[in-house]
Amino acid sequence: MDQGTKICPNCGTKMAIDAEICPKCGAMQAQPMGGYTTGPTQIQSQVQSRKKTGMFLLWGWLSAVVSLFIPIVGIVSIVLGSLTIKSKRVAAGVVLIVAAVIFIFWGMTGFAQGFFGAM
Known part of the structure; x- marks a missing residue:
């Protein structure tokens, strides 16, 4: 066979x-x-896809945190969250987008001033 x-x-x-x-x-x-996986090339492409999605998430979360201080950077996080969803990691992408929107809102309402004022 x-x-x-x-x-x-x-x-x-x-x-x-x-x-x-x-x-x-x-x-x-x-x-x-x-x-079913048919061969090493398909497995290799799956590994590369996971690495790419992992990078979307890493940079997405970093830009979300930066958006607490510079709100416009949060747009990058939302875009990376949508690319994560497109890579079939829906839950991770939705969580990233929701967090980015919240962080942008906090950044626009003065999170940085409160953060640095406490120091």
Whole structure:
């Protein structure tokens, strides 16, 4: 059996690895939670995508914190949050965007003055 095929557990027919229904007996085929990976190039692209999304989050949170002092910088954080959502990390992107909006608001209402006034 090669990498692109699997065997139906119901009748033993060889079929394409991504088949959802057996072509011979019609039995539904189980699909793995993470999907199939076909080779090292696909795995490598997934790793690069995760690294890129991690950088979106890192720079997004840094710019969100800076927006407490310079509110206009928060726009960068919102853009990076939307790119994170586009990279299929919806929860992380939404949290970043909400935090950025709150931090921008706090920055516009004088957070920096209160922060440096306490020193």
